[in-house]
Amino acid sequence: MRLAQGIVIDKEKTFGQLKFSALRREVFLNNEDGTVSTEVKERTYDLKSREQGRMIQVSIPAAVPVKDFDYNAEVELINPVADTVANATFRGADVDWFIKADDLALKNKKPVPSPKPSEAKTKQE
Incomplete structure (x- = not known):
């Protein structure tokens, strides 16, 4: 049983401040014969959550480049979703x-603006 779209999360209320810890593991796809391939499906990172008071694990798709932030760097999740997997037992x-999230980024990182073409010409002259 799975939730159809997962549960959308209010990042600030749920996690509070998040700090990067490490890459926890890589999950690999399986080949047609059931053996593990060398193709990465997703990467799971350990993050310290102030609001939860503990370490949390967040999975990011493999299409996103590997994150290698400094230890304790403040990060934010891009489009986080909580989901479940349930397995029936004899007692319930x-x-x-x-x-899971679409990406993991440094918080408050200011993008470097690219100069406008007219400004670049002025600086070259």
Whole structure:
């Protein structure tokens, strides 16, 4: 059983300040014969959550480049969603929660503006 679209999360209320810890693991795709391939499906990172008071794990798609931020760098999740996987047991069900996001970025990182073409010509002259 899965939630159709997952649960959209209010980042600030749920996690508070997030600090980067490390890459926890890479999940690989399986080949047609069931063996593990060398193609990465997703990467899971450890983040310290002030609001949760503990470490959380967040999975990011493999299409996103590997994140290698400084330890304790303040980060933010891009479009986080919580989801579940439930497995029926004789006494009910075991439920596992997990968090996925589209990306992980440094918080308050100011993008470097590219100069306008007219300004670049003025500086060259």
